[in-house]
Amino acid sequence: MSKTPSDALSTTLHNHLEQIIRENQQLAEKLDFDQVAAILPLLQQANRVFVVGAGRTGLALKAAAMRLMHLGLTVFVVGETTTPAIGSGDVLLAGSGSGTTSSIVKAAEKAAAAGARVVAISTTTSSPLAALATHVAVLPAAQKQDHGGEISAQYAGSLFEQSVLLLLDAIFQTLWGLDGTPAEELWKRHANLE
Numbered sequence: 001m002s003k004t005p006s007d008a009l010s011t012t013l014h015n016h017l018e019q020i021i022r023e024n025q026q027l028a029e030k031l032d033f034d035q036v037a038a039i040l041p042l043l044q045q046a047n048r049v050f051v052v053g054a055g056r057t058g059l060a061l062k063a064a065a066m067r068l069m070h071l072g073l074t075v076f077v078v079g080e081t082t083t084p085a086i087g088s089g090d091v092l093l094a095g096s097g098s099g100t101t102s103s104i105v106k107a108a109e110k111a112a113a114a115g116a117r118v119v120a121i122s123t124t125t126s127s128p129l130a131a132l133a134t135h136v137a138v139l140p141a142a143q144k145q146d147h148g149g150e151i152s153a154q155y156a157g158s159l160f161e162q163s164v165l166l167l168l169d170a171i172f173q174t175l176w177g178l179d180g181t182p183a184e185e186l187w188k189r190h191a192n193l194e
C-alpha cells in the first residue's frame with residue numbers, strides 16, 4: 001500500500017518529536033548536576049522566591065513557580081500586579097538563555113541591589129545576568145539568536161526553554177522527595193478558582 005500525505009506528515013512529526021527528546025536527553029547527559037543541586041538549599045532557605053523570565057523562558061519559570069507554591073514555598077512571579085518588593089533573604093530565580101535580555105538583567109540588578117540572592121539559569125556564565133548572579137546553573141543549549149544549528153536543530157532557544165521546564169520539574173521532584181508531604185496535601189494548595 002502506498003504512503004498517503006498524511007502518513008508522511010505523521011512520520012515527520014514523529015521524527016521531530018524524537019529529535020526533541022533526544023536533544024533534551026543529550027543535554028541532561030552534559031549537565032553538571034552538582035552545579036544544579038546547589039540551587040536547592042538556596043530555594044529552601046529563601047524567605048520568598050521570585051521568578052523572572054521573558055517570553056517562553058518566562059512561561060517555563062511560571063510553570064515552576066506553581067510547583068514551588070504547591071510545595072508550600074512563598075513564590076511570586078515578577079511583573080504580576082500582586083508581586084511585592086524583593087529584599088534581603090529573598091531569592092530571584094532568573095531564567096535567560098542568552099543572559100542578556102534587558103528586562104531580566106534589570107530585574108537581577110535591582111534584586112541584587114535590594115540584597116536578594118540572584119540564581120540564574122542560563123546557557124553561559126559569561127553574560128550580564130551571570131555577572132549579577134550569586135549562582136549560575138548552565139544548561140548547554142543554543143541561545144535564541146544562535147541559528148547555526150550546531151547545538152540544536154530546533155528553532156531559536158527552544159531547547160533551552162524546554163530544558164528549563166524539565167530541570168525545574170526535576171528540582172521540584174527532588175524537593176518534594178525531601179519534604180515527603182503526600183500529593184493529596186500538596187493538591188490542597190492548587191488553585192480552586194480555576
Ligand SMILES: O=C([C@H](O)CO)[C@H](O)[C@H](O)COP(=O)(O)O
Nearest residue numbers: 055056057096097098101156157
Ligand atoms: O521567547 C523566547 C524566544 O522565543 C526564543 O526562543 C525567549 O524565551 C525570550 O526571548 C527570552 O530569551 P532569553 O532571555 O534569552 O531566554
